[in-house]
Amino acid sequence: MATKVLMEALSPTMEEGRLVEWKKKEGDTVSAGDVLAEVETDKAVMDLVARAGGTLLKQLVTAGTTVPVAEVVAVIGQPGEEVAVEKPAGAKAAAPAPVAPPAPAAQVAAPAAPAPSAAPQTAPAPRPSERIKASPLARKIATERGVDLALVQGSGPDGRIVIKDLESARSGRVAPTAAPAAGAAVAMAPGEAYRDVPLSQIRKTIAKRLVQSIGPVPTFYLTTEVDMERVWDAREALNAGGRKGAEGESPKISFNDIVIKAVASALRQHPACNAWWQEDHIRYWNEVHVSMAVAVEEGLITPVIRYTDQKTLRQISLESRDLAARARERRLTPNEYSGGTFSVSNLGMFDIDQFTAVINPPEAGILAVGTIEQKAVVHEGALVPRRRMRITMSCDHRVIDGATGAAFLRTLKTMLENPLALVW
Amino acid sequence: MPTLTYRDALNQALREEMQRDPDVFLMGEEVGVYQGAYKVSRGLLEEFGPNRVVDTPITELGFAGVGVGAAMVGLRPIIEFMTWNFALLAIDQLVNSAAKMRYMSGGQVGVPIVFRGPSGSALQLAAQHSQSFESMYANIPGLKVVMPATPADAKGLLKSAVRDDDPIVFMEGEMLYNVKGEVPEGEYTLPIGVADIKRPGEHVTLVCHAKTVAIALKAAQQLEADGISAEVIDLRTIRPLDTAAIFESVGKTHRCVVVEEGWPFAGVGAQVVDEIQREVFDELDGPVLRVTGADVPMPYNKRLEKAAKVDADKVVDAVRKVTYTANS
Numbered sequence: 001m002a003t004k005v006l007m008e009a010l011s012p013t014m015e016e017g018r019l020v021e022w023k024k025k026e027g028d029t030v031s032a033g034d035v036l037a038e039v040e041t042d043k044a045v046m047d048l049v050a051r052a053g054g055t056l057l058k059q060l061v062t063a064g065t066t067v068p069v070a071e072v073v074a075v076i077g078q079p080g081e082e083v084a085v086e087k088p089a090g091a092k093a094a095a096p097a098p099v100a101p102p103a104p105a106a107q108v109a110a111p112a113a114p115a116p117s118a119a120p121q122t123a124p125a126p127r128p129s130e131r132i133k134a135s136p137l138a139r140k141i142a143t144e145r146g147v148d149l150a151l152v153q154g155s156g157p158d159g160r161i162v163i164k165d166l167e168s169a170r171s172g173r174v175a176p177t178a179a180p181a182a183g184a185a186v187a188m189a190p191g192e193a194y195r196d197v198p199l200s201q202i203r204k205t206i207a208k209r210l211v212q213s214i215g216p217v218p219t220f221y222l223t224t225e226v227d228m229e230r231v232w233d234a235r236e237a238l239n240a241g242g243r244k245g246a247e248g249e250s251p252k253i254s255f256n257d258i259v260i261k262a263v264a265s266a267l268r269q270h271p272a273c274n275a276w277w278q279e280d281h282i283r284y285w286n287e288v289h290v291s292m293a294v295a296v297e298e299g300l301i302t303p304v305i306r307y308t309d310q311k312t313l314r315q316i317s318l319e320s321r322d323l324a325a326r327a328r329e330r331r332l333t334p335n336e337y338s339g340g341t342f343s344v345s346n347l348g349m350f351d352i353d354q355f356t357a358v359i360n361p362p363e364a365g366i367l368a369v370g371t372i373e374q375k376a377v378v379h380e381g382a383l384v385p386r387r388r389m390r391i392t393m394s395c396d397h398r399v400i401d402g403a404t405g406a407a408f409l410r411t412l413k414t415m416l417e418n419p420l421a422l423v424w
Numbered sequence: 425m426p427t428l429t430y431r432d433a434l435n436q437a438l439r440e441e442m443q444r445d446p447d448v449f450l451m452g453e454e455v456g457v458y459q460g461a462y463k464v465s466r467g468l469l470e471e472f473g474p475n476r477v478v479d480t481p482i483t484e485l486g487f488a489g490v491g492v493g494a495a496m497v498g499l500r501p502i503i504e505f506m507t508w509n510f511a512l513l514a515i516d517q518l519v520n521s522a523a524k525m526r527y528m529s530g531g532q533v534g535v536p537i538v539f540r541g542p543s544g545s546a547l548q549l550a551a552q553h554s555q556s557f558e559s560m561y562a563n564i565p566g567l568k569v570v571m572p573a574t575p576a577d578a579k580g581l582l583k584s585a586v587r588d589d590d591p592i593v594f595m596e597g598e599m600l601y602n603v604k605g606e607v608p609e610g611e612y613t614l615p616i617g618v619a620d621i622k623r624p625g626e627h628v629t630l631v632c633h634a635k636t637v638a639i640a641l642k643a644a645q646q647l648e649a650d651g652i653s654a655e656v657i658d659l660r661t662i663r664p665l666d667t668a669a670i671f672e673s674v675g676k677t678h679r680c681v682v683v684e685e686g687w688p689f690a691g692v693g694a695q696v697v698d699e700i701q702r703e704v705f706d707e708l709d710g711p712v713l714r715v716t717g718a719d720v721p722m723p724y725n726k727r728l729e730k731a732a733k734v735d736a737d738k739v740v741d742a743v744r745k746v747t748y749t750a751n752s
Contacts, residue, residue, distance in 0.1 A: 137678050137709040156710065156748050163678065163709045164748070 002077030003052040007067040010039060010046040011334050017041050018066045019048075019073060028056045030076060037063075037073070043301070043337070045330045052076050058083045134161035141166055144278075146338030194285040196278070203282070207398040217277075221356050222405050223392040226416045227379075228372050231258055232387050234419045238313075256292070256346045257317040258422075259369055259391075262415045263344055264288045264308035265422055270408040274341050275399050276362035282399055283362075291340030291360060292320060294327040301327050302360055304340040313422070348372060354390035364399035367412075368392040389416075425608060431601040433575035434464045437582035438502065440610070442472050445500060448586055451478040451487055452504030452541075461506045462542060462601050488514035488539065492521045492591075495537040500586060505541035508595060509553050514539075522591035523566030538585045542598035543571070544635055544685050548729060551721035556686035558633075561593045562663040562695070569593045569662040570616055573637035575605035577660055580614030588616060597635045619666035621673070625655035628743050629673040631696050632683040633659040636734055640683050643739035652747055662692055667699045674700055678709040679746040683739055688716040713742040 007017050017039040024036050031053040039048045054076040061073050075083045132149045134142070138161045142149050147166060154161035199207070211218055239252045267274040267288045276283040288309040291302040303323035305316060326332050343366040345357040350371075357368035370390040377386045391412070395405040415421040428436065442448045449472075454461050456469040456479040469477040480487040484505065491501040505511040511518070522535045545554030562569045570585055570592055572578040578596070585592040597603075622637055623644055630640040637658045644654035655673050659666065674680050680700060682693035693714040700712055718732035744750040 135709040136706045140706040160710075162748055 002057065002075050002081050002083060003054065004072045005036060005048070005050065005074035005076060007039070007069050007071050007073050008048060009069045010048070011041045011043050014041045014043075014069060016066050016068045017048075019061055019063055020045060021063050022059060023047075024050075024056045026056055026059055027079075030054065030056050040330070043330075043334065044332050046333075048073075050076060055079045057081060132161065133158055135163065138163050138166055146335070148333075148335035151335065192286050194283050194287065196281045196283050198281050203398070206401075211398070217359050217361060218397040219359055219394050220397055220402065220405075221392055221394055222402070222409055223354060223390060224409050224413055226389045226391060226413050227377075228255075228387040228389045228416065231255065231416055231419050232372070234258075251317055251321050253313055253317050254320075255348065255372065255389075256344070256369070257313055257320060258419065259346065259367070259416070260290050260292060260305065260308060260320065260344055261311075261313050261316055261422055262412055262419075263342065263367055264290050264305075264311075266408055266412040266415060267342055268309045269411055270404070272404050273365050273395075273400055273408045275364045276341070277364055277396055277399050278362060282364075285341040287341065289339055289341045291337075291343040291363070292323070293343060293345035293357070293366075294324045296328050296330065301332065301337050302340060302343055303327050303332055303337050306339075343367070344369065348389070354392050356392055357394050359394050359396055361396075364396040365405070365408075366394045368394065425606040427604050428575050428579075428607040429601065430572075430575045430578050430597070430603045430605070431462060431464055433579040433605075433607045434582055434596065435466055435468075436607070437579045437586075438465065438468060439471065441502075441583055441586040442468065442476060445586075446476075447498065448500045448502065449476040449478065449494075450502045450504060451480055451491060453480055453482055453506050453510075455479060455504050460504070462598075464596075464601075465504070484510055484512075484514035485517060488517035489521065491537050491539075492517050492525070492535055495522075495535045495591075496525060496533050500536050500538075502538045502540060502586060505539065507553065507598065508541055508543040508557055509555055511539065511541065511557075518561070518567065518591070518593065519564050523564050526590065527566060534589050535591045536589045538582070538588075538592045538594050540582070540585075540594035540596060542601070543595035544598055545717075545722055545729075545733065546598045548724060548726060549722075550724040554722035554729075556684070556717070558593075558595055558662050559684075559686055559691045559695075562665075562692065563690075567591055567593050568616060568664065569595065570660070571595045571597075571634040571662060572660060573597070573600070573622075573632075573634050573658050575603065576607045576612075577614060577620070577658075579607050580612050581616065581660065584613045584616050587613070592616075595634065599635055603638075614660070617661045617664040617666055619669040620658045620660055621655060621669070622658045623654070623656040625653040625677065627652050627677055628654050628679040628681060628747055629670070629677045630654050630656045630681050630683060630739065630743070631659065631670060631693070632656065633662060633692070635685050636683040639734055639736050640739060642736040643743065646736060646740050647743055650749070652743060652749065654743060659692075665695065665699070667703070670696060670700065671704050674704050675707045678707055679743075680708075680712045681715060681739060681742045681746060682712065683715045683734060685717055685734055688714060688719050691716055710746045710748065713746055715739050715742050 010017065020038040020040050022037045024030055030050045032050055034050045035047040036050050037048045038045055055078065056074060057077045058075045061067055067073055133154060134149050141163060149161055152161050152165050155165050156162045235253055235258065271284050274285045274288055287307060289304050289306050290308040291304045293300055293302050305319050308316065340363060342363055343360050345366060346369040347355055348369055348371040352370050354370040355368050357366040359366050372387050372389045374385045375388045376383055377388065379386055393405055393409055438450060450465060450468060455465045456474065456477045459466045465477065488503055491503040494501045518539060522537055526534045544556045558569050558571060561567050568590060570581050572581045582594060585594050623641055625644065630644065632640040640656045644656055647654050655677055657669060657673055682696045684692050693716060697712045715734050715738045717734060720732060723729050723732055
């Protein structure tokens with residue numbers, strides 16, 4: 001009994017995938033779980049895995065072909081078994097597709113269920129891995145939160161993921177160490193991943209009016225200039241003082257690492273800026289997950305450093321390098337670039353003095369970091385050269401008001417100007 | 425507010441409607457001199473006379489047909505069936521005459537009639553007299569099916585039924601006639617087609633009607649001890665079904681159990697489950713379960729009868745499954 005290998009939906013938004021490279025040749029023996037091919041999705045390059053064992057009887061598309069999700073790309077079966085599968089009608093191959101009469105084409109478009117096999121595999125769209133059982137509600141909430149259900153342990157019958165598994169997955173991961181300071185409006189109980197706050201009438205009105213005025217994400221910008229002399233010295237000292245640690249040699253700490261660390265610490269004090277706009281409510285996060293914008297060849301992606309506020313500078317440095325490197329190779333998994341609560345975008349290395357970054361919804365804020373340069377400034381009554389850096393925060397006005405954003409920036413500026421505050 | 429039995433609340437509704445509108449009359453077996461097999465029509469013959477409280481022979485098809493005819497020419501008959509089991513003999517008049525007339529006359533002739541009587545099982549009345557037919561009548565376009573669970577609902581809904589311009593199947597609970605409750609005095613009507621939250625809750629929705637409302641409330645009380653808060657929705661009207669109330673509740677609790685006295689196959693719960701999975705699929709955290717009477721003719725044997733009926737323990741078991749709190 002031959003098994004059809006289908007182009008699978010390897011990301012939640014994937015509609016088609018480009019088969020980059022076959023990892024198995026026709027005639028190769030494969031077992032379930034073997035990587036058959038690499039597929040480039042809309043976001044990353046991922047593995048297409050065999051769902052059944054046997055012999056790879058036929059590759060129906062050549063490397064480089066773009067294939068819609070659910071089309072047959074190969075057949076696995078017993079050697080010598082007859083293969084009766086047509087080439088995918090929707091495949092955009094380099095060679096011109098054969099002109100098929102409408103009726104058979106329609107048949108191909110609806111992939112046939114693999115005949116009378118034992119398991120009731122009637123669902124036409126394949127799952128990225130073994131079918132994940134989850135309640136409809138759990139699926140909906142997981143999609144909203146960007147949670148990868150493959151990582152969640154289900155407690156229901158047959159391992160069904162139910163809503164309480166999503167709750168425990170959140171609260172069980174890392175217990176927040178510090179109680180959130182300040183932010184009187186957003187008090188949170190310990191152990192809570194976030195708190196959903198229904199929109200007050202004034203927030204609703206603000207949201208409605210601003211959207212009418214400026215667009216779907218009514219953004220305003222706050223800029224401040226930070227004195228970087230002390231950060232400069234601190235970084236020099238850190239990097240000079242030997243980078244060997246328990247986990248081996250660490251990379252050089254970058255200014256961006258320090259900015260990310262400071263942003264995370266400042267967010268802990270200003271939960272009002274660590275929030276998601278959710279249309280009918282605002283989700284104030286108790287966890288801090290900073291997204292960092294990474295330029296890649298064809299655009300940009302924002303991998304997330306999870307629980308940023310609880311990580312050391314060294315951990316952030318290691319992780320940001322790893323994420324950035326894999327982002328450039330397009331080797332990130334979807335859960336590594338979703339679920340951030342605030343973003344940092346840095347164009348300092350391109351000599352940009354200051355800029356405004358575009359908010360990454362549903363996050364409510366992003367910090368645009370400019371270059372560090374020496375300027376003549378008045379310092380303690382004298383005109384002296386100082387290293388200065390401009391940072392600009394874009395705020396979703398439906399969530400963050402001017403004063404709220406300004407208070408956050410002031411904390412951030414204080415921390416950067418006195419880096420010891422980061423360990424305070 | 426005075427406390428009345430369900431029986432007396434119905435009696436009050438009949439009396440008030442007959443006082444209000446001279447076109448309203450009551451007809452059925454033993455409704456007059458004997459004052460009703462269940463005494464729902466007590467005192468009505470004395471007050472309104474034999475022209476408006478009419479004793480009939482044992483001829484269900486006949487007097488149901490007389491009622492439909494009277495309604496077609498402008499009166500507002502209330503036809504009492506001694507029980508809905510006996511109404512099986514009259515079903516042609518309900519389904520083929522009453523339910524169809526407005527449609528087949530192009531809207532010219534309506535049938536403002538109420539068919540009422542006790543429904544469901546009592547105790548050891550055996551297979552032919554222990555039946556719940558609401559899903560059968562609710563299946564018929566043109567009929568409205570109303571089933572009050574409390575004395576106040578009985579009064580409010582019966583008064584609205586009498587005033588409705590279309591045929592109404594009004595099913596009373598044989599075991600509910602002695603249930604007491606506060607009933608508003610005088611003019612008190614309840615809209616047909618509107619469910620009622622008999623108990624608010626957070627974790628699971630119990631959809632029920634008529635006799636099963638009390639069972640669901642008892643189950644909710646047992647569940648409360650274990651920290652499970654159940655919302656009890658009394659449908660009150662089977663058709664038209666108040667789907668909005670069901671969706672709102674399931675949207676809040678994400679879990680649902682439908683409880684009904686009747687048989688499972690194509691029962692009221694089957695319709696409720698269909699609506700839920702179609703309209704609020706993404707709100708569900710598990711399958712919707714049903715608790716129904718057993719899929720057998722009602723046994724006469726006392727123990728078997730108990731086993732065949734819905735009870736609070738069965739509801740609790742189902743809730744444990746949908747809330748993933750079963751001890752298994």
